[in-house]
Amino acid sequence: MKLTLGFSPCPNDTFIFDALIHRKIDTGGIAFDVQYRDVETLNEKAFRGELDITKLSYHAFAYAVNDYELLDAGSALGRGVGPLLIAKDPELARELQELLATAGKPTDREKNLKIGIPGKYTTANFLLGLAFPALQHKVALVFSDIEQALLDGVIDLGLIIHENRFTYEAKGLYKVVDLGDFWEQTTNSPIPLGGIVIKRGLDEQLKLTVNRLIRESVQFAFAHPKSGLDYIRSYAQEMEEEVMYKHIDLYVNRYSEHLGTEGRRAIQEMFDQARARQLIPPTDKRLFLTA
Incomplete structure (x- = not known):
């Protein structure tokens, strides 16, 4: 089985997905057709439902929530990491x-x-x-x-x-x-920047499997941080290794492995504030893949 997967060429994303797309972990026969795009292009692709799995900004997720739901793994949240x-x-x-x-x-x-x-x-x-x-x-x-x-x-x-x-x-x-x-x-919450979403229409077990594989890819990256160095460098805008790993350290953390209660609360807070200001459309869809 092959699934389309979109994420940015930035060091945090290539660090997260290196083990997954290069099969440093067992993907159970699932292959990924990767598209590297800037975040706004990925947002637009999500609005059109073009990818099975994609990185997008949390703001954009509000406009794609009818077609996608949020995985627990792969997100960029944190403190001191905002624009x-x-x-x-x-x-x-x-x-x-x-x-x-x-x-x-x-x-x-x-x-x-x-x-x-x-x-x-x-x-x-x-x-x-x-x-x-x-x-x-x-x-x-x-x-x-x-x-x-x-x-x-x-x-x-x-x-x-x-x-x-x-x-x-x-x-x-x-x-x-x-x-x-x-x-x-x-x-008093971490800042939700970007998340990984998956098509709602895919098989439920497949969605859970993809979530697990992305978590395992993050865990592999934490355990072997230099394993994907050449791959990360090949796509990084700034080529100095120190800059790349500063970037990774800011955006890849425990929330990338699992959102947890605090991460979910921050995302819900962002949605609630945006809805209160009528900045995003209303929806009755659940945000998160898992309960």
């Missing part, structure tokens, strides 16, 4: 920091700022809306292009994710706010 809003102008960064701290009313100038985001349906954009609801002039860019667009003056602010957390300062850019910290302070 960052950054600026080229340090004065603008300070101005927005003060606005957030005082819950002040934005000026017309601030409302007209152009923000580069890694996709409309990313969790990063959802968190930006919670922190700065008045900032609506957004331009969707490939996440790896946002820093350069900011440096070139194409945008006023950039919303960065993944390994760009480790590169923006060296390029002379300034942090406005860590939106992960903002979420944690307001909810």
Whole structure:
């Protein structure tokens, strides 16, 4: 049996899935046809129901929940791992920091700022809306292009994710706010970034088997962290090994092995807040594959 599987080329995903797709664990005859795409492209594929199993942002999951349900294994949640809003102008960064701290009313100038985001349906954009609801002039860019667009003056602010957390300062850019910290302070929950979902219509036992295999792949990666080094490096945007493993350490943790009660609570909190603000459509579908 072959199943289509989509995930990003970022180090956290290739670290998680290395053992699975290279059969370092026993997959029981299940093969995987892998598609490597950025998160927003994976989100769009999920909206069209194109893949059997896929990584997507938790924000996007709200729009794909009728066709997919969430696996316990493979997720990216954590503390201190959220997206960052950054600026080229340090004065603008300070101005927005003060606005957030005082819950002040934005000026017309601030409302007209152009923000580069890694996709409309990313969790990063959802968190930006919670922190700065008045900032609506957004331009969707490939996440790896946002820093350069900011440096070139194409945008006023950039919303960065993944390994760009480790590169923006060296390029002379300034942090406005860590939106992960903002979420944690307001909810006391880890930040749900991305999860692995599977088609609802697949056989129930097969879905449970895939969940188990992804968990075993994560466990193999934890036990043999350098096993997939060449594979991870071949897809990483930043080639330095230290940067790749910093990225992995941030996004792959105990929630990647199993969401657990705390992880599920954080995801439910995100859905509840989004529904309360009418940011996502209502649904009567269960979110999680297992009870």
